[in-house]
Amino acid sequence: MPAEEWTAAEHVHRYLDRADEYPRRTEGESVLLEHVPHDARRILDLGTGDGRLLAALVDRHEMLGVGLDFSELMLEAAGRRFAGDERVELVKHDLAEPLPALGRFDAVVSSMAIHHLEHERKRSLYSEVFDLLEPGGVFANFEHVASPTPRLHLAFFAAIDEPLEHEDPSDRLIDVESQLRWLRELGFDDVDCYWKWLEMALLIGVKPAKQR
Numbered sequence: 001m002p003a004e005e006w007t008a009a010e011h012v013h014r015y016l017d018r019a020d021e022y023p024r025r026t027e028g029e030s031v032l033l034e035h036v037p038h039d040a041r042r043i044l045d046l047g048t049g050d051g052r053l054l055a056a057l058v059d060r061h062e063m064l065g066v067g068l069d070f071s072e073l074m075l076e077a078a079g080r081r082f083a084g085d086e087r088v089e090l091v092k093h094d095l096a097e098p099l100p101a102l103g104r105f106d107a108v109v110s111s112m113a114i115h116h117l118e119h120e121r122k123r124s125l126y127s128e129v130f131d132l133l134e135p136g137g138v139f140a141n142f143e144h145v146a147s148p149t150p151r152l153h154l155a156f157f158a159a160i161d162e163p164l165e166h167e168d169p170s171d172r173l174i175d176v177e178s179q180l181r182w183l184r185e186l187g188f189d190d191v192d193c194y195w196k197w198l199e200m201a202l203l204i205g206v207k208p209a210k211q212r
Contacts, residue, residue, distance in 0.1 A: 022160055024197040029053060029111060031195040031202055032140045033060060040106035044068070044132070046095060046125075047113020050077035051088070053142075057109065058087050066102055070094040096121055099128045106134050111142040116170045123182045130186050136209040139188065145201045146173035156198040176201050 033056060036043070041063050045054040048067030058065045065088045069075050075090055082088040093100055095117055108129045114122055129139050147153040157164050176193050180203060183191045188205025195202040 022200075024200060025112075028142055028195045028197065028200055028202050029056070032109060032111075032142050032204075033057065035140055035194065035204055036061060036107045036109065036138060037136075040138075042066075042103070042105050043107045043109065044102065044105045046108065046110040046129075047116075048078055048090070049074045049111075049113070051081045051090075053109060053111045054078075054088065055081060057107075058085075063087070063106075065089070066091060066105075068093045068095065068099075095125060099125070099132065102132065104132055104134050105137060107138045107140065108133060109140045109142075112144055114141060115144040115173055116168075118172055119174050119178075122172075122174070122179070123186075126179075126182055127186050130188065130207060133207040135207055137207045139183070139205050139207070141179075141203045143179075143201055143203060144171065144173060145179070145196075145199055146175045147199055148175065152198065159198055173199070176203065179203055 036057060038061060040061055043054070043057055043061070043063050043065050045057070045065060045067045048054050048069050051067055054065045054067045057063065067078055067088065067090045069078070069090075070093060072092070075092055078090050082090070091100065091102070095114065114125065117125065126139070133139065147156060154164065157167070176196070180191050180193065183203065183205040187208065189208050191205040193201050194204045
């Protein structure tokens with residue numbers, strides 16, 4: 001089931017007010033933008049929120065975009081952002097459930113969303129992403145990941161100027177290495193952590209152009 005706080009106006013508005021201000025987030029997402037193929041024509045954004053990342057991709061690549069989110073409040077904000085923009089389709093969907101039939105994509109991206117899922121569902125979602133990517137397609141997940149020690153976890157919250165009591169109760173954090181291993185096991189190539197700062201990491205894998 002979706003985390004209740006993401007259906008509460010106060011929680012959603014507080015997040016949106018800070019979304020562009022988290023230290024290094026813009027830096028990490030800029031690396032994501034660089035690794036989406038310039039000839040990509042169709043892109044899927046998992047947990048699109050108010051569409052901030054999808055907007056940057058559509059403007060940069062002139063592609064068609066599909067944004068998924070379960071929060072009505074987030075989708076309303078995204079709807080305002082993309083009002084009149086026929087390049088973007090918004091779909092209400094809970095990522096805890098299997099992805100709907102949306103066709104094939106040249107790239108699948110996500111920013112700070114998948115970490116809310118239970119670990120087993122994260123891995124099964126990565127498998128679904130692999131299946132819907134075109135050969136040569138890219139999966140780029142800019143994610144909140146687990147710190148290796150409690151001290152580094154505290155350091156992250158200090159660095160983003162948030163008290164630990166503001167930690168999102170819906171977070172289900174897991175380390176980078178486990179997720180990279182999943183991606184390799186599922187058949188992705190060129191799997192690596194392409195950027196990292198404390199608990200923010202960009203994980204990328206490419207679907208082989210020819211199936212092995």
